[in-house]
Amino acid sequence: MQYLRNVWYVAAWDDEVASEALVQRTLLNESILLFRDEENQPHAIANRCPHRFAPLHLGKRVIGGVQCPYHGLQFNGQGQCIHNPQGAIPKAAVVRSYPLVEKYSMLWIWMGEPEQADPSKIPDFSCQDPNESYVAKRYLHVKANYVLETDNILDLSHIQFLHPGSLGSSAVASAITSVEQQGNTVISKRQTVGDILPEFLYRQRRIPVGTPVDRWIDVRWDAPASMLLEAGSVATGNPRNEGVSNFIAHIFTPETDTTSHYWYSVCNPLSTGDEGRDRAEAFVTGLTQPFRDEDLPMLEAQQQMIGEAEFWSLKPVLLAGDAGAVRARRVLDKMLAEERDLIAST
């Protein structure tokens, strides 16, 4: 499977890589080692020692880098060998290193051409800026291709069928939806009227339980699968600006062709204090149950039914609610084709 290379992927939450820890993570079918140096700078290098191919993450953090568990070669965050216990450092003793940026409470990795790794291309998740917000962070592992996840988030008509008890009725019939595209960014908006929410959402939005609400969920998608939702509600009939909304991030990185990493969060401004922190944690905990127990089994069942087949080769029937997801797939396919052309022309 071809993956976009010249794009930022999330590799981890910032606190998934503690100081001294050696974190192995497979991204785009490659085994990557994530670690922090003694100045707390995070690094990403190939996890396979070039000597006898031992995985470096079984070794240990040393001053200046990591030490291979098998014969003690040491490598720094740039992938250069900095110590050979048996003598001179062989010229070939190098592992690939990947540009890695810590931003918005996340570690962003660039697995394409290093000279193109421009941090300003990281999509805006400033709601997750740890200097501004408390970020309630979660991670799930999914046995499904990452684009199925994009499909899921960009077509929320599934709430009525997959999450009736847990995320609200969100009656499809009453939904007003729109899709726009700005460059390679896709924006999919959805508003329902007279919706009934699950209890934890009434508490979050400070609306009496059972009150019919107007509910909106606006999703911004950027390649490969980085989505930011602004989700809110207000008692039906009142203006949107009297309601309460939150930013919710959903970001996916392919692990393999049929498995994905899934990071999601709810944020509240630091100014909301302990109460805001507790509310963000309660919110993300409330979301975890339907994500883990309702979405994931469905995505994994889809993946089982699809198997190795290419998505479009199965000739999916398109419904109105697919507009956003299809737009995102088209953008992704175009970007993939551009990278193919680039490779072919060089």
Add this chain to the structure above:
Amino acid sequence: MQYLRNVWYVAAWDDEVASEALVQRTLLNESILLFRDEENQPHAIANRCPHRFAPLHLGKRVIGGVQCPYHGLQFNGQGQCIHNPQGAIPKAAVVRSYPLVEKYSMLWIWMGEPEQADPSKIPDFSCQDPNESYVAKRYLHVKANYVLETDNILDLSHIQFLHPGSLGSSAVASAITSVEQQGNTVISKRQTVGDILPEFLYRQRRIPVGTPVDRWIDVRWDAPASMLLEAGSVATGNPRNEGVSNFIAHIFTPETDTTSHYWYSVCNPLSTGDEGRDRAEAFVTGLTQPFRDEDLPMLEAQQQMIGEAEFWSLKPVLLAGDAGAVRARRVLDKMLAEERDLIAST
């Protein structure tokens, strides 16, 4: 692996598909949904929703059909979409449906050309007619190719070696066997003299435990792997018509190339009342131990040794007892070749 298509396969016992239930079963490598409509009519349709490929069996039975668990499309037993919550029904929203007949306490599926699906071609298992007989039903899943099961049932010389304690001595040396073919039906008969039975069989046949018996097992095979046994015994020296015999069905359907579904039964006429019902249940329970604990491990071990190889490519040595099984394999191969020719000529 090529499978016969224009033939009736068993998909389930009638009571495996309860009303309201959505039963997923993989048959011939295809995921099939079995369900009953509100008139109790059973249906078989492809289990993969044509929209986003969710498996329909995770959805629910609705009036007129089934509802997809993900976005709520509904399909009837003919595979037609009957409801789209998001608007008009797309023309392409169709899943394949399969002719399905409820007969002899079983659901028979036709996975070939629908116009050829003639219910009169279902082999005669009228001993299982629920209007005539009490049918003690069992199901096992087998990790072996279905034709290995045909080999097993058509060569009962294995009883002496695989089932000495559980199904009797059935001394190979004393066996009189014959094989005939009528059209595509193979009939394999076997009689042993002075055999010793396991206790449960003496009770079934109402013969004092330990009495030497004459024992006959006549097997009728029809493609793909539908076998009916008439098995009986009488105290040695007495005429066969003074003995007691039963009909025992063994029917196999390929799940995948290396796994099979296995249905078997013992019947007694409804006229035998509760006693006949209890006796049929005791009989099939007595058979289950050797089938599950002796035959299945052997078949699965065979499959392991054969791996992906084509059976004849391994040049099996043939013994006298193989006559019936080889005949059945030849008929199956001829029928498969005919379907290949048919496909090639169209």
Add this chain to the structure above:
Amino acid sequence: MQYLRNVWYVAAWDDEVASEALVQRTLLNESILLFRDEENQPHAIANRCPHRFAPLHLGKRVIGGVQCPYHGLQFNGQGQCIHNPQGAIPKAAVVRSYPLVEKYSMLWIWMGEPEQADPSKIPDFSCQDPNESYVAKRYLHVKANYVLETDNILDLSHIQFLHPGSLGSSAVASAITSVEQQGNTVISKRQTVGDILPEFLYRQRRIPVGTPVDRWIDVRWDAPASMLLEAGSVATGNPRNEGVSNFIAHIFTPETDTTSHYWYSVCNPLSTGDEGRDRAEAFVTGLTQPFRDEDLPMLEAQQQMIGEAEFWSLKPVLLAGDAGAVRARRVLDKMLAEERDLIAST
């Protein structure tokens, strides 16, 4: 994966094949049956019955051979069918048999051309001769290719990093190493000065715990992966002949391309009596912990990182300590190439 054929492989310890036992072992991707006849002679034959491909090891030992569990064919140690319960013995009822020699407490199998199976080519492990020595025997199963095991034993610089607590410091910096080749035999020697041993080794060598020692480990390698170590130590500054040393065998046979059988031992002369026996057992028990808990996980992790790739295609960086292992790999590759040429020219 190509394996050397015209070479002796270890199939089992002598006592792994008890009288009456039928032992299945996969060697070089082939399922082999090991058993002893009524004269206690060990035999190796293909484990797949040529009739219906049942694995013979599920059958039973009979006079003169083994009986197939499914239909009762019997085969002797030469692979010939000696009994067919259904009549005459078919000419084709034969399984392959393999030359098998019991020597040095082990069963050695020859999986190449039988006429070349010369027992004098078995490498010298006379330290394991049961008439001379007590042999403390162990077996481990390893999920890694057998040549990675050769790499491991021939480059003991890993002791410092992989076994610091369990097998001693063995400071790489102080090591004096040499490699020689005699025909197809590779000899790799290693001496360290001022080494600190684990407690169990001080006891074995009768040196006060904590005394700095001079330590030597001389390894002899023969294809495919049969290694004999002479390992000893003496308090630093004293001559080697005042120290204590032992013979330790490490022998590997490929099970599949990515899994191996591993036999290792420690011996003491029979003249050392019960004390020598107990000491050999304590020694091999002391070695088992680091072999099983430190080496095996590393080898299996290496195998995971290498996957299906050919070793040299990954362009391993070479360090000084690799001299012996690389020499052995070159010899093995040369012998494999010779067998390829031989096959091509016939």
